Amino acid sequence: MRLLSLFIATLIFSLSANIVAASPVDTYEFDDEVTKIRFQALSKELRCPKCQNQNLADSNSPIAADLRRELYELLQQGKADSEIVDFMVDRYGEFVLYRPRVSELTYVLWFGPAVLILLGIIIVIVIVRRKPVDKKNLSLSSEQQEKLKNLTNDK
Known part of the structure; x- marks a missing residue:
């Protein structure tokens, strides 16, 4: 009984800790609706x-909270979206963008899948064309033709 009580208390504590930790709440007041929409769009972009697969809006890490605050301050200063993105890239690198810019460093990322698909299509075409077609095996022997004729006549 004592062990069961300890287990239930541990379970309740861990669940409540996860609920509290999983709900980042930043309350920022914006001068207009456009700035608020820009903040939401940039925080999702x-x-x-730290989290690597979460955007700033979804992450509850301390660095994400700092970046949201920085984003808010930059928007309040009247910075353009491109200026804010450039600032973040200068500070954290191209990794901070979900859609990295097309540059010499990201050519493989942008064009690699298309090149691989094209290469695969070429390889399939070459293999199919090289395979010799044996016309002798394509036709039915007289015995096979007779069996086929008997099968179709039975119906």
Whole structure:
């Protein structure tokens, strides 16, 4: 009984800790609706440097909270979206963008899949064309033709 009580208390504590930790709440007041929409769009476009697969809006890490605050301050200063993105890239690198810019460093990322698909199609075409077609095996022997004729006549 004592062990069961301890287990239930541990379970309740861990669940309540997860609920509290999983709900980042930043309350920022904006001068207009456009700035608020820009904040939401940019926070969804920029990636959390710590979490790697979460954007700033979804992440509850301390660095994401700092970046959201920085984003808010930059918007309040009247910075353009491109200026804010450039600032974040200068500070954290291209990794902070979900859609990295096309540059010499990201050519493989942008064009690699298309090149691989094209290469695969070429390889399939070459293999199919090289395979010799044996016309002798394509036709039915007289015995096979007779069996086929008997099968179709039975119906």
